[in-house]
Amino acid sequence: MRYGGDNRSRLLFVTLIVTSLFLITLDLRGVSLVTGLRHSTQGVFGPVQRAASDAFSPVGNFFSDIAHLGRTRAQLKNLQEQNSQLRTALVQRKDIETQIKQLKSVLNLAGTGGYKIVSAKVISQGTSASFSQSITIDVGANAHVTRDMTVICGDGLVGVVKEVYSSTALVMLESDPSFRVGVRIAGSQEIGILTGQGTDRAIMQLLDTQSTVKVGDVLLARGSEGGKPFVPGVPVGTVTSVPNSAGQVSQLAEVQFFTHLHSLGIVSVVLTPPINDPRDALVPPKPIPTPIPTVTIYATPPLGTATPGATPTATPTPTTKK
Amino acid sequence: MYTRRSINSVAIFLAVYLVQVMIFDQVHIPLGGFSIFLIFTLCWSALSTPEVGAIVGFFAGLLLDLAPASNGPLGQWALILSSIGFGIAFLRYGDDSLRSDPLSLVIFVAAAVVVAVTAYIGFNGLLGLEVGRTSQLIRTVIGNGLWTLAIAPFVLPVASRLHHAVFETREFQ
Numbered sequence: 385m386r387y388g389g390d391n392r393s394r395l396l397f398v399t400l401i402v403t404s405l406f407l408i409t410l411d412l413r414g415v416s417l418v419t420g421l422r423h424s425t426q427g428v429f430g431p432v433q434r435a436a437s438d439a440f441s442p443v444g445n446f447f448s449d450i451a452h453l454g455r456t457r458a459q460l461k462n463l464q465e466q467n468s469q470l471r472t473a474l475v476q477r478k479d480i481e482t483q484i485k486q487l488k489s490v491l492n493l494a495g496t497g498g499y500k501i502v503s504a505k506v507i508s509q510g511t512s513a514s515f516s517q518s519i520t521i522d523v524g525a526n527a528h529v530t531r532d533m534t535v536i537c538g539d540g541l542v543g544v545v546k547e548v549y550s551s552t553a554l555v556m557l558e559s560d561p562s563f564r565v566g567v568r569i570a571g572s573q574e575i576g577i578l579t580g581q582g583t584d585r586a587i588m589q590l591l592d593t594q595s596t597v598k599v600g601d602v603l604l605a606r607g608s609e610g611g612k613p614f615v616p617g618v619p620v621g622t623v624t625s626v627p628n629s630a631g632q633v634s635q636l637a638e639v640q641f642f643t644h645l646h647s648l649g650i651v652s653v654v655l656t657p658p659i660n661d662p663r664d665a666l667v668p669p670k671p672i673p674t675p676i677p678t679v680t681i682y683a684t685p686p687l688g689t690a691t692p693g694a695t696p697t698a699t700p701t702p703t704t705k706k
Numbered sequence: 707m708y709t710r711r712s713i714n715s716v717a718i719f720l721a722v723y724l725v726q727v728m729i730f731d732q733v734h735i736p737l738g739g740f741s742i743f744l745i746f747t748l749c750w751s752a753l754s755t756p757e758v759g760a761i762v763g764f765f766a767g768l769l770l771d772l773a774p775a776s777n778g779p780l781g782q783w784a785l786i787l788s789s790i791g792f793g794i795a796f797l798r799y800g801d802d803s804l805r806s807d808p809l810s811l812v813i814f815v816a817a818a819v820v821v822a823v824t825a826y827i828g829f830n831g832l833l834g835l836e837v838g839r840t841s842q843l844i845r846t847v848i849g850n851g852l853w854t855l856a857i858a859p860f861v862l863p864v865a866s867r868l869h870h871a872v873f874e875t876r877e878f879q
Contacts, residue, residue: 393757393792400764400788407771407781412833418780425772429727436728 479649486650489538497617497666498658499536502527506648507552517560517582519543521651524551532613534605534654540619540642540666541565541605542651553653557645558620559583566606567620569597570664575606578620578639584646586621590635597637599623602667611657617666642668714872715762722746723769737849740819742861743770744787745854748818749865751791752798752811754873763791778830786825794818811862816854823850 411418487503494501504527508520523529525548535542535555543563547554556563563580567588574595578588590597601623607616621639726743733739747766751759767784770776776783794814824847830836 393755393760396757397760397788397792400760400792401785404764404767404781404785404788407768407784408779411779411781422772422780429773432724433727433731436732439728439732 483649486538486648490536490650490652493536493538493540493618493666494652494654497615497662498660499615499652499654500656501536501652501654502529503650503652504553505650509646509648517557517563517580517645518546519555519557519648519651521553521555521653522551523653524549524553526551527653528655529553529653534611534613534615534618535651536618536654537643537648537651539644540621540668541614542643542645542648544613545653555651558586558641558643559645565614565620566608567603568606570602570604570667572601576603576637578603584641584644585624586639586641588623588637588639590637593634595635597623597626597635599626601637603639604664604666607657607661611654615654615657617658617662617664619666619668711872716765718868718872719743719747719762719766719769727773735853737852738846740850740853740857742857744819744822745815745858745861746865747787748790748794748815748822749811749858749862750869752794752815752818753866753869754795756792756795758873759795760788760792763787763789766791777835778826779833782829783826786822786829790818790822790825808859808862812855812858815858815862816851819854820847820851823847 407418483505490501490503493499502523504521504523506519507522519542521535529545529548531545531548533545535545541558543555543557543560545553546556557580558565558578559580559582561580561582565578566575567578568575572595574590574592574597576588576590576597578586580586588597588603603620603622605614605616605618605620608614619642621641623637624640625638627636627638723743726741730739730742743766747762751762754762764784764787767787768781770783770787771778771780798811798814827843827847
């Protein structure tokens with residue numbers, strides 16, 4: 385038999401409905417009592433929820449992960465691919481930034497020296513054919529590059545073009561043992577012959593037996609007839625040591641190249657030499673010494689006493705370190 | 707007698723509510739999930755007289771209204787659950803054929819959950835609150851109904867035993 389309910393239950397039901405509607409109205413009108421009640425309840429349940437969340441967080445997404453297993457895998461694969469692409473783009477960006485820096489540097493050098501150049505990208509380091517120290521660049525006869533042209537970069541001399549193809553060229557580096565270039569010392573204008581040694585250092589032999597060379601001297605390319613194979617004024621290196629051995633006919637010096645031959649990205653081939661010799665205009669500026677503050681301590685005896693128990697006073701004195 | 711029943715009922719409902727808040731609210735369940743508290747409340751109401759069903763629905767609704775995750779006005783769940791609690795008890799109480807048939811009771815509770823969730827969404831819509839996309843709402847309502855069909859057979863025996871212990875009525879087998 386179905387229970388039909390009586391007037392008492394209906395009255396109770398209506399009372400509850402009216403109470404609910406009353407509460408809704410109060411809440412929607414923003415009565416502070418209702419808002420406070422909700423806030424206090426949340427204050428009680430908040431810590432419970434936080435504790436539960438900490439406890440169940442490892443398994444919180446268990447069902448979701450199972451339900452979306454295929455989708456999650458696909459998403460993971462997609463993200464891995466994106467990550468890989470971004471890493472590649474980042475490496476390429478860094479490479480491009482380096483190339484831009486090198487290009488700016490070599491353009492600056494060429495502009496100061498008055499060289500007409502064509503810039504090229506190094507597409508190969510070394511060859512197993514003829515030269516032990518060489519690079520291949522991506523310009524050739526199509527860019528009016530010919531044999532025995534000087535190749536420079538932002539730091540100075542790189543080498544000389546030895547073979548030219550339609551769209552590429554082979555450059556002998558200045559470090560090659562068979563490489564020789566006439567150089568002069570910036571300032572004193574003493575001249576000599578620099579020979580590659582297969583490393584980042586070379587040996588210079590002064591032509592004048594009465595001339596002297598000292599550590600720190602900057603060497604520039606002396607220049608050849610018609611600017612081939614070397615244009616004048618290109619920085620080559622700096623003297624790092626001067627061996628002093630008796631019995632030598634002429635003075636020798638060990639030279640460190642300005643150019644970092646292992647990290648060449650962008651180089652330029654000098655198509656035409658400058659109208660006027662740039663002389664020493666391309667000598668790299670000396671590094672500016674960084675001041676390092678040092679502290680000097682003076683022992684000042686206290687007033688009225690002459691005892692050795694002096695109180696030290698620290699006085700900073702700026703000095704420079706080269 | 708009346709006080710003891712009330713205190714026991716409040717303790718039971720608070721315990722179920724804590725289970726809901728501490729466990730089921732922390733787990734991301736697909737298809738919109740389910741509310742063990744809602745299922746338990748409607749099972750309890752279905753086993754009670756219409757007066758008890760309405761009162762239980764009202765106070766359970768108030769508890770849901772006060773829940774931290776509730777976004778509707780205070781009294782919204784109370785209005786919906788007191789109505790549905792009264793309705794489900796009114797339809798169920800004294801119907802011996804239904805009382806002896808647990809499957810129909812489960813279906814009854816699942817239908818009541820669907821009506822409650824739909825009413826809550828509809829109420830929110832009427833009040834101009836954000837209710838989400840229609841497809842998501844349909845999925846939530848259907849998901850709640852399906853989950854209730856799956857969960858209620860486990861909740862119903864527990865609710866029946868507790869209800870019997872509190873009201874000393876015939877236990878649902």
